[in-house]
Amino acid sequence: MPFYIPPALIIDSVLYILLIFSVATWTVILFKTWQFSKNSYYNRCFHQAFWDAPDLAAAANLPPQQVRGPEARIAQSGFEWLSEMRQAGGKFLKYRGEPAELLEQALRRQAQKEQRSMESGLTLLASIGSTAPFVGLFGTVLGIMNALHDISKSGSASLDVVAGPIGDALIATAIGIAVAVPAVLAYNFFLRRAKHHRIGLENFADGFLHIALSADSAGE
Structure with missing residues (x-):
């Protein structure tokens, strides 16, 4: 006997999947809103x-309450690299080469880590935005098939009999679109914010590199 799954169960499963998609979407939206707001304030x-510090040494010893956020972590990685390079004195391969290029590489590496953190969750929003309408359409198709099957069994095709089940089936498509729209809008919004965030980090890394090299040239 072939395994049979009632269409109504499948339709209910589709609606539960869309509910999970919706909860995941709004969870990511709330988290990313908090994350971007927090990091923007810290930056x-x-x-x-x-930049108000009198010199690089003072900037490296700012109060802990001010050393928070992505830019602070990029600066911290730069300070750590400069300290380790001076202590190593060129004994290790990772410190061989032009100091400017090596320091830039360390800053870029930390900036990329920060950017990956800011972009986390956006793939989920894009996936939900692109698949939720199709999941809803899948539920609608199964709902219509189930409705037509019930109509054929009843032997009546009047409007009162047809409109109710097919109308219920179309709800799945409407829910799928309702789930997808916030996900797509949020994805585009946060992607733009992440791009601006990346530009800000790159500009700060360039400024830090310039200041660090100027300080070395001055013999600090």
């Missing part, structure tokens, strides 16, 4: 404190 505070 503004650290950016001002860093």
Whole structure:
């Protein structure tokens, strides 16, 4: 006997899947909103404190409450690299080469880590935005098939009999679209924010590199 799954169970499963998609979408939206707001605030505070410092040594010893956020971690990675390079004195291969290029590489590596953190979750939003309408359509197709099967068994094709089941089946498509729209809008919004965030980090890394090289040239 072939394994049989009632169409109504499949339709209910589709609706539950869309519900999970919706919960995941809004969870990511709320988390990314908090993450971007927090990091933007930390970056503004650290950016001002860093560039208001009288010299590089003072910038490296800012109060802990000001050393938070992506830019602070990029600066910290630069300070650590400079300290390790001076202590190593060229004994290790990772410190062989032009200091400017090696320091830039260390800063870029940390900036890429920060960017990956900011872009986390966006793939999920894009996936939900692109698949939710099709999941809803799948539920609608199964619902219509189930409705037509019930109509054929009843032997009546009047409007009262047809409209109800088919209308219920179309709800799945509507829910799929309702789930997809916020996901797509949020994905585009956060992708743009992440791009601006990346540009800001790259600009800060370039400025840090310039200041660090100027300080070395001055013999600090």
